[in-house]
Amino acid sequence: MVRVGIVGCGPIATSHHSPGFLAIPGVEIVAVCDVDQAKAKTLGEKLSAQVFTDVDSMLGSVDLDIVDVATSEGPRPPLLLKCLQASKHVFTEKPLAGAKGQYHIQLSDIPQLYPIVDEWQKQGTKFGINFNLRQSDNVRTLKNTIDSGRLGEPDVLIASTHMGSTNHVIDLLRWINxxxxxxxxxxxxxxxxxxxxxxxxxxxxxxGTFVNSMETDLFFEVNYLGSKGRAIVQDICGDLELRVRDGVAGWDFEWTQGWKPKPTTSQTYSGLFAQSIAQFVRAVRGETDQYASGLDGLRHMEIDAAMTESAQTGVPVRVQRYELN
Ligand SMILES: NC(=O)c1ccc[n+]([C@@H]2O[C@H](COP(=O)([O-])OP(=O)(O)OC[C@H]3O[C@@H](n4cnc5c(N)ncnc54)[C@H](O)[C@@H]3O)[C@@H](O)[C@H]2O)c1
Incomplete structure (x- = not known):
């Protein structure tokens, strides 16, 4: 049995993470923790789990395999470090940190993440981040098509997103390109x-270009232009269009493939959380090494913070990548 403890009993933990873990055979949630006792009690009673208001007490008194740090980004970094130091597998939400919130990631948010990824490397446990957009079928199909070489060499990526998916789309661009x-x-x-x-x-x-805005409903679009073809991927569990030259020169090539998602239970907003959590649990069980990791989380932060820095200073900013020890 894989034993899970949840830290942070807000809407994401209650509506998405706990159902995601409980849907996996052989997984049980044995403890929950929130500094807000009422929230911890409500979720604990619902799950028949032990209730804590302090992460140290939870780590010290319950035998856990995985700790899910499902707080908001502000308090997240010290909690991640404690759980990794306790030799736990750690799953968490994006972004890894954000003193000014997830829409204003700054360079000053980043140095506190270095001891966290160092500790993860030292412990050798799994450290996963919920970049659940990677589980969307249209995005996965795009990634597989690019990796197969069918679109040729990348030339330009034009991306836009509603603010709410900013962290995810930055990760998506890095994942595919x-x-x-x-x-x-x-x-x-x-x-x-x-x-x-x-x-x-x-x-x-x-x-490439990247635009994020609070206007209009939750959407994103990435237009990938390669030397042999073009792809347009749209929206969480949305569409993908592929236009591939397949060796045809000039302007005579045809629109070759339109792709629409099949409505399955896993291809929903909630379903992507469940798939992301299931993939992390497979990694913990040694069944896969493919999962969005803490390093992916750090790389997202480095890119996002560089954009903020450039916007504030008015000059281009090199993305500083921390090398793992
Ligand atoms: N992956 C996605 O698609 C997606 C979607 C929405 C939100 N999120 C992310 O999920 C995270 C959580 O969102 P939310 O809306 O549930 O947040 P929230 O702030 O409403 O809830 C977080 C809970 O954590 C608790 N908490 C704070 N500090 C704590 C500590 N030190 N110890 C224990 N508990 C503590 C709070 O009391 C609160 O109950 C956010 O970072 C957000 O970016 C991800």
Missing amino acids: GEVDEVSAVWRGDATHPTRAAQMTYANGSL
Whole structure:
């Protein structure tokens, strides 16, 4: 039996993480913790789990395999470090940190993450982050198509997203196209959730743009232009269009493939949480090494913070990547 403890009993833990863990055979949630006793008690009673208001007490008195740190980003870093130091497998939400919230990631949020990834490396446990957009079928199909070489060499990636998916789409761009070396950004509006537009230079030489805005409903779109074809991926559990030259020169190539998701129970907003958690548990069980990790979480922070820095200073910013020890 895999024994899970949850830290932070807010809406995400209650509505998405706990059902996600409980849907996996052989997994039980044995403890919950929240500094707000009423919230801890409510979730603990619902799950028949032990209730704590302090993470040290939980770690010291319950035998746990996985700790799910499902608080908001502000209090998250010290909790991650404690759980890793206690030799636990740790699953958490994105972003890894954010003193000013998830829509205003700053360079100053990052150094506190170095001892966390160092501890993870030292312990050798699994450290997963819920980049659940990676579980969306349209996104997975795009990734597989790019990796197969069918779209050729990347040239330009044009991305836009509603603010709520900013962290996810930055991770998605890096997942499908590799590291980002430099960004140049501008922003407008309220600094807690600014509209932001950035140019990006990727390590593989391709270029890109990235826009996030609070306007309009939850959406995202990535337009991938490669030397052999083009792909447009849209929205969580949404569409993917592939236009592949397949060796045809000039302008005569045809639209070759439209793709719509099949309505399955796993391809829903909630379903992606469950799939992401299930993949992490498979990693803990040694059944896969494919999962979004703490390093992916750190890389997202480095890119996001570089955009903020560039927008604030008005100059291009190199993305500083911390090397794992
Ligand atoms: N992956 C996704 O698609 C997705 C979607 C929505 C939200 N999120 C992320 O989920 C996270 C949590 O969201 P939420 O809406 O549930 O947050 P929330 O702030 O409403 O709830 C977090 C809970 O953590 C508790 N808490 C804070 N500090 C604590 C500590 N030191 N020890 C124990 N408990 C503590 C709070 O009392 C609160 O009950 C956010 O970081 C958000 O970015 C992810």
